[in-house]
Amino acid sequence: MTQKTPAYGARAAKAPVAPMTIERRDPGPHDVEIEILYCGICHSDVHKVNDDWENTHFPVVPGHEIVGRVVSQGAGGSPFREGELVGVGCIVDSCRACPECRAGHEMFCEKGVTFTFDSLEQGKETWTYGGYSASMVVDERYVLRVPKGLDPARAAPLMCAGITTYSPLRQFGCKPGDQVAVIGLGGLGHMVVKLASSMGADVTVLSTSRGKEEDAARFGAKRFIATKEPGALDALQGKFDLIVDTVSAPHDINEPLALLRNSGTLVLLGLPPNAAAATPINAGSLIFGNKRLAGSNIGGIPETQEMLDYCGEHGIVADVEVIPIQKVNDAYASMQRGDVRYRFVIDCASLGA
Ligand code: NAP
Ligand code: ZN
Numbered sequence: 399m400t401q402k403t404p405a406y407g408a409r410a411a412k413a414p415v416a417p418m419t420i421e422r423r424d425p426g427p428h429d430v431e432i433e434i435l436y437c438g439i440c441h442s443d444v445h446k447v448n449d450d451w452e453n454t455h456f457p458v459v460p461g462h463e464i465v466g467r468v469v470s471q472g473a474g475g476s477p478f479r480e481g482e483l484v485g486v487g488c489i490v491d492s493c494r495a496c497p498e499c500r501a502g503h504e505m506f507c508e509k510g511v512t513f514t515f516d517s518l519e520q521g522k523e524t525w526t527y528g529g530y531s532a533s534m535v536v537d538e539r540y541v542l543r544v545p546k547g548l549d550p551a552r553a554a555p556l557m558c559a560g561i562t563t564y565s566p567l568r569q570f571g572c573k574p575g576d577q578v579a580v581i582g583l584g585g586l587g588h589m590v591v592k593l594a595s596s597m598g599a600d601v602t603v604l605s606t607s608r609g610k611e612e613d614a615a616r617f618g619a620k621r622f623i624a625t626k627e628p629g630a631l632d633a634l635q636g637k638f639d640l641i642v643d644t645v646s647a648p649h650d651i652n653e654p655l656a657l658l659r660n661s662g663t664l665v666l667l668g669l670p671p672n673a674a675a676a677t678p679i680n681a682g683s684l685i686f687g688n689k690r691l692a693g694s695n696i697g698g699i700p701e702t703q704e705m706l707d708y709c710g711e712h713g714i715v716a717d718v719e720v721i722p723i724q725k726v727n728d729a730y731a732s733m734q735r736g737d738v739r740y741r742f743v744i745d746c747a748s749l750g751a
């Protein structure tokens with residue numbers, strides 16, 4: 399049995415995101431049925447609709463930064479209450495038994511993780527549809543608790559942008575006094591500034607647009623560099639312990655490697671289109687200084703809950719512009735121009751409008 403749900407999605411690569419009706423399963427014994435209140439727009443949604451990674455299965459209903467209210471739960475004695483504010487991030491299922499699942503790294507499930515949208519369910523037959531919709535049904539194990547006191551619209555982006563930035567800061571041991579830089583002040587980038595400065599790091603923003611300087615300071619950055627200005631990077635050579643690269647477009651990564659101090663790490667979060675020319679990396683950029691080049695993929699369910707609890711304790715949420723779903727294509731266009739302050743969040747009540 400299924401239920402029809404209003405949603406917005408794209409029917410083909412680069413097609414406008416438009417109204418459609420999708421089906422959600424009836425809640426099973428361990429499922430939670432959620433009325434979606436807000437859904438953040440991640441740049442990964444834009445890449446998926448554009449088929450930038452050449453793996454999108456259409457039609458696609460994007461959205462994996464979801465906050466909603468529990469409407470009902472299955473008969474299995476759910477840990478959630480009706481009316482409770484909950485979150486759903488990038489992952490909605492996995493095998494639960496492999497070493498990666500048992501370690502809480504469900505995104506690396508050896509049997510294949512089920513992402514929240516454009517992903518095969520564990521039965522390997524049906525596809526998942528994301529949060530640009532009125533409601534969804536999710537196994538309780540993949541549902542997150544939203545700490546009290548966090549504004550629901552501003553908490554939604556924590557479900558992807560929050561965990562994707564919190565995880566590498568923890569993996570690379572961000573601590574008081576560390577010199578941390580972030581490249582790109584968008585949805586992920588502004589969360590790096592808020593989280594790293596809350597951990598006591600001295601944060602520098604490397605941005606293409608001088609216009610974001612005051613906001614960077616408000617988020618906690620100590621320094622702001624407009625990277626297109628001549629000589630902008632001269633004084634920063636060999637400075638940083640950790641550089642977090644959130645740029646969504648192709649760019650040279652030898653340049654930031656030169657800004658690392660010895661044994662420093664450049665961690666890539668941005669996933670530019672497949673078709674883009676790969677950056678050649680000079681071996682010397684890494685060898686002279688024992689530098690490390692790393693990547694980091696979202697974060698598992700336990701670490702996502704840990705991040706949410708951390709944000710609850712520290713009062714950390716995203717800076718958002720709440721829009722009705724009817725403005726989603728304009729939001730995509732702005733994000734493709736790098737013009738976002740700092741996350742568009744869909745008010746999902748507008749799906750019924
Ligand atoms: P976003 O909000 O659109 O921000 C990206 C920022 O990158 C822009 O605001 C801009 O910042 C900068 N930028 C854009 N084009 C640029 C260019 N040509 N050259 C230099 N800088 C440029 O995107 P997001 O949602 O933060 O996502 C960023 C990337 O991370 C995307 O590729 C997304 O798919 C990926 N992602 C990865 C993971 C993961 O698990 N690793 C998770 C989520 C998202 P300035 O204006 O400050 O220059
Ligand atoms: Zn995302």
Ligand code: ZN
Nearest residue numbers: 493496499507
């Ligand atoms: Zn698994």
